[in-house]
Amino acid sequence: MKKKILIVEDERTLGLLYEEELSKEGYDITAVTDAEAALAKLAEQSFDLIVTDIRMPGKNGIELITQIMGLRKDIPIIINSAYQSYKEDFMTWAADAYVVKSSSLDELKSKIKQLLGD
């Protein structure tokens, strides 16, 4: 069974890039563009891991994480953001990893592998 990853990314092109690249790694990817859509997906199916941006229109990534915490505590969450400066804070937001956006997806891929125990 393929492991399922939910990507929350408001930039459609980035969502597409992640979807294609992570599918190649053998994951089943669902990409949404805002927190509300993410919560809706979480309500209808289960995921093994979530990758979310912070700054998004509507609810931001931190608010999303807080709500997910209230729902299912056991899903690992990776914050994927353009901001280097938030990196020190990610533990307080109860995320499991923080990856600064980069055109090389190597760090994101290795964090995913690590958290999924692959």
Add this chain to the structure above:
Amino acid sequence: MIEKYSILSPDFERDAPRELMLLSIISQSFFQPFSLEDNLLVILTALTSGSGVGFNRAMLFLKQGDRLRGEMWLGPRSAEEAGLIWEVLSTPGIGYVEIVEHNRALVSKNEDTLSARLKGLVYAADDENALIPAYAACRKEILLVSQASTEPLVDRRFLNVIGVEQFVCIPLLARDDVVGEIILDNAITRTPITPADIKLAGICGLMAGNYIYSATLHRKLLDVEKMAAMGEMAMFVTHQLRNPIVAIGGFTEQLLKPDVPEEKRARNLTIIRDEIRRLEDIIYQMGHFLKVSLKEPVYFEPGPVIAGVLESPEIQTKARGYGLGIKLEPCLPEILCDPTSFGEVLRNLLDNAFDATSAGGTVSVRGYRKSPAAFVLSVRDTGRGLTNPDKENLFRPFFTTKEKGMGLGLPFIKRVMDTCGGKIEVQSRVGKGALFKLIFLCRERELTP
């Protein structure tokens, strides 16, 4: 019965006692939308206006760091020119704005003469053994110097520049600190300087000193605000630039792999091209917003600029599918603003109005006089309107309600309005559209004979 009076009078009473007029002009400096230099020139004008009474010429030194530097001078160069200038300044109905315009013309004419030589004069601002003129500022004393060429305390270089035997030095003080010095003389009429003139000039010096002090503080405050905005901007730019760069890098990486199907190749190249365009747009907007200084405001007739913006291809394209109503009162007055910035302001407001309104809605532009000295340009839309938190944040750089917006349009408009002494009013409710009113200072158009 209640009678209303304006705090700032648009013109000065010629019949009022000279002392009162002087103080009125100087105290108005604090409220004018002109640069420190313009306002200081008006103060110098006040000290030199009118034949017979007052002084003929004024020179200004400003303290910068620990130096006192010659900055500007004002006054006629000859008796003929004096007659002409004093005539202009005695014209009934002349006000602050006219004096500013007059001074700008005069200064540009004097640029290569006394001003250049004056600017070469630099003294230590805190020197026990300073020579005159710096002596007055260093000791915080008003000095009347007569028979200057026989006085060993007078700096010879200064004497060569000023070229008169009698002058008075007024230190400009604020909170017991020296901010500059004004030197006044009667080079044209050769009238002896009287104790009454010195007393009055001394009071003007105190007010001018306080004006310079508060203007400098204000400038520092703006710098601090700018620094805070820069911090916020750095964060924002990181985000705005990193996203397209990541997309470009990621999709290029895919292209570098062997055997990329033609369809995917074309798609990736399109994405890369679009993201590069987005980067260009971000850089353009940033550069536009960061333009350090806006041009000084001038009076101009806004009609042609408004028409130019409304008829521009960008606005015409945007307006397709919308109702665009325009109502300008006949015979528009002249408004105070930099014309180029004014056009950009209107373009920005229209952009926002169209973006906030769905097709089929209406955007209307109105231009009318609210009072003899206030012109309103308003842009109303029937779009989605603004929430109260949105309204509070509207003018904060990088705040945006648009999906692809940078949040720099309204802060730019605010900067322009601040620079020309205007005001912005916003009325809006969610679902009920928005009304942006820009209020400019205005005056009756000058009729060319």
